[in-house]
Amino acid sequence: MPQLLSPAQLRQRIRSGLYTGHTSGLAQGYVQCNLTILPADWAGDFLRFCQLNPRPCPLIAMANSPGDISLPSLGDIDIRSDVSSYRIFRHGQLEDEVADIRSLWRDDLVTFALGCSFSFEEALLADGLDVRNVSEGVNVPMYRSNIPCQSAGDFAGNMVVSMRPFKAADAIRAIQICTRFPSVHGAPIHFGDPRIIGIKDLEQPDYGDPVSIKQEEVPVFWACGVTPQVALEKARPPFAITHSPGCMLVTDLRNSQLAIM
Incomplete structure (x- = not known):
């Protein structure tokens, strides 16, 4: 079962093509x-974009030099094959999705690894909160918002947000918990009416899967x-x-190493 694999074991299965799904709920305790x-x-401009927008783009690690396929601080990683699905963009347009980028690798490429909300989901679950995408076994719903990011060079645009429903008291608890994890997006940026941040229909996420929302949530x-x-x-x-x-890069870094106590 993928849920029982260590990060290194899961990466090996991904590298060999034996696992191609999303990574939500896998390698619990470890940063994705x-x-x-x-x-x-x-x-350089992308690094500056991350520095200016640490909430959506929290930088965990970057390659030591162009062409480097490893990220030693995160584990024994071959970035060309250790993610279950990659997106290929040319001139800003999504061209393809592939399970391996070894044939596309170039000596001038620089890798950035950014924090992921799957890390704070573990802390929410540990507190007894129902993280709906986990309990329903689907990918978290993600939406394009109207919240602008700060620009850096040509990098600009509005923030993408992920959504999890909670009762009001649990939402407050989730805010308290996630404030301890600024390296993986930190506290929520909005709760309540989605129209305020430009989202018209929660049943139609731009990425991921819809989840059920109960009447009191x-x-x-x-x-x-x-x-x-x-x-x-x-x-x-x-x-x-x-x-x-x-479909995240699963690392050997523990979530507890990112928490502010």
Whole structure:
């Protein structure tokens, strides 16, 4: 069962093509990362974009040099094969989704690993809260919002947000818990009426899957690491690679190492 695998074991199964699904709920206790890979001459502006927008783009690690396929601080990783699904962008347009990028790798590519909300979900579950995408076994719903990011060079656009529904008291508890995890998006950025942040229909997420919302619950929204994909559409670099939404880089870094006690 994938749920019982260590991060290294799960990456090995992904690397060998034996696992191709989303990673929500897997390798519990360990940090999962969003992924952005860019040519070196675009990397500086993207790094600045992350620094200016730490809520949706919390930088966990980046490659030591262009062409480096490893991220030693996160484990024994081959970034070309250790994510279950990659998105390929050319000039800001999504061109393809693939399970392996070894044939596409270039010596000028720079890898960025960004914090993911799957890390704080574990803390919510440990407190007894129902994280709906986990309990329903689906990918978390994600939406394009009207919340603007700060621009850096050609990188710009609005924030993508993820949503989890809670009763009001549980929403307050979720805010308290997630405030301890600024490296993986931190506290929610909005709860309540989704129209205020530009979301018209919660049943139609832009990424991921819809989840059930009970009558007494309110939607709670967090900044989301799919935001760089919107920024790529705006910046239109000639070539870029990201993870597919929900298909994260599973690392050997423990969630507890990111928590502020």
